[in-house]
Amino acid sequence: MPRRFVTLDVFTTQALAGNPLAVVLEADGLDDGAMQAIAREFNLSETVFVMPPDEPRHRARLRIFTPTRELPFAGHPTIGTAILLALREARPEGADAVAFGLEEAVGTIPCVVETGDGGGRARFRLPILPDYLGEAADAAALAAAFGLAPDDIGFGRHRPSRHGVGPSFTFVPVASPDRLDAARPGTLAGTSDGFLLYAPDTAETGLAFQARMFAPALGVAEDPATGSAAAAFAGVLMQFEPLGDGTHDVAITQGVAMGRPSAIALQVVVEAGGLRSVEIGGAAVIVSEGVLHV
Known part of the structure; x- marks a missing residue:
């Protein structure tokens, strides 16, 4: 029909x-x-x-x-x-x-x-909160998987981590937007549904990040915008950023390297030191x- x-x-x-x-x-x-x-x-x-x-x-x-x-x-x-x-x-x-x-x-x-x-x-507001999924692969293995050097991995307090909201993601902090642009699509077998590489967005104020998503396990070599990964990123922020109680607005730019720029709005509410809610907008x-x- x-x-x-x-x-x-x-x-x-x-x-x-x-x-x-x-x-x-x-x-x-x-x-x-x-x-x-x-x-x-x-x-x-x-x-x-x-x-x-x-x-x-x-x-x-x-x-x-x-x-x-x-x-x-x-x-x-x-x-x-x-x-x-x-x-x-x-x-x-x-x-x-x-x-x-x-x-x-x-x-x-x-x-x-x-x-x-x-x-x-x-x-929309998620009906679940991100799950911490355990330790990520070491920086050297992740760097090799995406064509980067080991010292390209990490910035500030951020280190590789794993979180999910249904789909599972490995989050790979990259030292700068330039090094993020240099990454090539890759994967590590048997680890996560997808890999979100992210760097601080130095052109923006406040909590702002540039990101790239590689998800060969889902049949997607590179994704222009990944709302589920942005939602799980709330877990990354709780792990590595000193977020106080209150509402925190986070800007995530993705897809630029693909010629399909995307703007994802993430809002995180923290109460009594714990994650209370996660909203995604766009x-x-x-x-x-x-x-x-x-």
Whole structure:
């Protein structure tokens, strides 16, 4: 049966930048194999399949696939799908934002969306907090995997670490943006779903970082923007940054080396010295619409 799909560019306000996303609407009746095959056909970092929610008070249930496997949660699919669904639903006259829940395997994700002409901006709060996943590989092994020198790894208090929010990530601090640009895609077998290399963004004030994501295990050589890694990065900040109680806004720029610059807004709330909540925000624009005949 014909099924509508929409593609968006996420974590950007400009088409042909950010991270591309395919959203398949009316996905009822597709089995796991069909969804995986469609995601492989689109060959984007992720493809979302929209289904009726289990709880009627929520907006939709989402299933998210990379070209090689299903994910329990991902950030840019959540942002992009929230904006698309908000663009397509009626809202009370005068309302400048809409709020709803999206069901994903990790739980229900509350979203707030502001829309404009062909796009919008969304933010969501994670229903889970990042998990610490143990020690990372040593700096020399990580440097070799990504074409860097051992002394390129680390800055300030930051050392390699592992955290996750569903997908698991190894976070690799790199001494400077120049050395981050010099990294080449790579991996270490059997360690994490993906590797986020990050450096302090010396061109910005406040907590700001530049990042690159390599995820061959997910069928993604390099990802322009990775919301789930940005969410797990909250665990990195709690481990290595002297964050006091309060709300902390963090800017993450990704995808520059790929020619697809992406802007991810991370907000971390700390109470009584512990991580209380994590929010991810960003923009998206519609790029194309069509019909799948499968």
